Amino acid sequence: MSNSYRALTRKYRPQSFEDIVSQEHVSSTLLNAVQQNRLSHAYMFCGPRGVGKTTMARVLARVINGIDDQVDGEALNQTLNIIEIDAASNNKVEDVHHLRESVRIPPQNGRYKIFIVDEVHMLSKAAFNALLKTLEEPPEHAIFIFATTEPHKVLPTILSRVQRFDFKRISVDEIVHRLEKITADEEISIDHESMHVIAKKADGALRDALGLLDQAIAFCGDNITYEAVLKALNVVGSDRLFEFMDCVINQDTSGGLDLIHTLLQEGYDIQEFLVGLVEHLRNLYVAKQGEQMILIEASANTKTKYFHAASTLDPTDIMRYLYLVSEQQVKIKELNQPRIAFELLFLKMAHMEPLDGLKKLIEGVKNLPTGLGKVDASHASKRTEIENHLRVEVKEEHEPEQELEIESKLEPELDSESEPELEVKEELLQESVAKKEPEVIKKSSSKLETLRKKSKLDDLDLGSPSLGSPSESKTENSPQIFDENNVPEQGKNPIKEQQQTGTQETNTPLSHEKVNKDSSEESEQSGDAETTTDKGDSHKQLSFDAIVAQWSSFLKGLEGRIPKILELQVERVKPIDLLGDQLILECDNPLSKQMLDQKARELSLLLKEHIGVMVRLQIDISTNKITQAKEKNPYEFFKELVQKDPILKDIVDKLGAELEY
Secondary structure, eight states: OOTTOOOHHHHTOOOSGGGSOSOHHHHHHHHHHHHTTOOOSEEEEEOSTTSSHHHHHHHHHHHHHTOOTTSOGGGGGGSSSEEEEETTTSOSHHHHHHHHHHHHSOOSSSSOEEEEEETGGGSOHHHHHHHHHHHHSOOTTEEEEEEESOGGGSOHHHHTTSEEEEOOOOOHHHHHHHHHHHHHHHTOEEOHHHHHHHHHHHTTOHHHHHHHHHHHHHHHTTEEOHHHHHHHHTOOOHHHHHHHHHHHHTTOHHHHHHHHHHHHHTTOOHHHHHHHHHHHHHHHHHHHHSSOGGGSOSOHHHHHHHHHHHTTSOHHHHHHHHHHHHHHHHHGGGOSOHHHHHHHHHHHHHHSOOHHHHHHHHHHHHTSOSOTTSOOGGGHHHHHHHHHHHHHHOOSSOOHHHHHHHHHHHHHHHTTSOHHHHHHHHHHHHHHHHTSOHHHHHHHHHHHHHHHHHTTOTTOOOOBTTBOOHHHHHOTTSOOOOBTTBOTTTOOOHHHHHHHHOOSOTTSOOOHHHHHHHHHHHTTSOHHHHHHHHHHHHHHTOOHHHHHHHHHHHHHHTTTTSOHHHHHHHHTOEEEEEETTEEEEEESSHHHHHHHHHTHHHHHHHHHHHHSSOOEEEEEEOHHHHHHHHHSOHHHHHHHHHHHOHHHHHHHHHHTHHHHO
């Protein structure tokens, strides 16, 4: 290589308006102004770097003064009629004073004296003010051409005295077309994909693209390949980005971590990779739309890859990935261990549940069978058969050994029976254990819970043993559910008998002999008629005031018998009304309501020990609390919680974008 070698950016600098790429809106306007003799005394060229601002100023100066094309553009500054000034190094008031003196001198040859001021935004405010008068009323032979990449830094008083032209970025296709022409002239062999890599790396600046091409030629020689360009320019290729996203989609954490290790070993910058990944995800989202492939700046083969890769993704999943990467791109600049943060980002993306899987789970929940808490009439005969079998086993005195015996008779059949048959057995077992002493009830409750789990009917709502749903207790074709206050065809309500005779205290359990005696007497009467009578008599003797009087005693009796968190929630509610057999409780938030609804049956049994009657618990949220909750935005409410609770704030900081998304 000879010493006279000139870089491509200097060698191929345009000499005419036709050679300037992608700025036709400026060149055509200036050319018409020259032809019509309507030249302004001051112009300002604005735009990003490398798009031809200074070149356009030199071409305009050449055309105005009719300078021959043989004179190089860089040599125009050596003529007496074209003065080029760098405002970055001549930004003082004294420099402007020298410029004003030069303006007074008319051109030596030609019609105009042209002053090109590059990077004019670097002038100081005092220098701008010193230039104002001369700029507004220059001599007839003077024309000012300013160039700047930051027009917002120029004083408005200057902008109001010039004609402003905004230069635009050069598209990838236009840069590629220009590179094809230059490489053909230089007899350089280069593939189309490599030119796209150079054009994208240039980011809209043709000067940068020529500099990168010069670098690639120095690295590869006259034969430039795609792999060599990636290595020479340290650019993350689209193949690596596709490979990275394949590891994310397939949840291949091992392959993804190996890929990250390889990228770092090859010297790729994590920040640069994240920039490329953001653009890659953006292209995937555009390709998912199908009809906007023109928005993707890539070769035809790469666009085809984007189209096929996007067909397997949901647009919402792409947006979730894009949100995570763009946020991490900002945070990773301040981290001491960017590699670990990069690996955590990959793992978070890989383990993120796709939206398609979430939709399937939602559809599965919607398609779950309903009415699991009801017994079909077709199984009534099966219920009767099992009931008769259990009645033989239930004796006057129920010892723990006999309870286990009853339970053992049901357990072998649980795995082979259908769900309605399992439900019948569970209800009958509940009836059998509900008549026992309170101590026995506690032991049987845990065993009943075990049977419930084994039968895989966790979602079965057995409700309170005292009150079933109206469809369960009053439908003619449905078997009757056991009710401690209503025992059809079995016996009168032992609590009602206890209250009517007055022979025992309200909270004293009845003996099994009493229950059996009542059962034998009641078997001769109609179960449905006695049910109505029992309910009416029982609740006539129960008043809301009596419950309120016993409420404090009830709260004290809960200590140690229920979980502490549930005990705290019960202490925050208060009884507000009694509607028939239903006690209305008021709480102040939805969480309390949810917890109390789940434990309503257990609390009803504990309350019965104090008031002597089984009542249903209905928990309502205070109207005032609901109104306040509606007025507050859920997102703002969550923000307030994060500010008040340091533990929750720490969780949000660690989970980051995914939790907020």
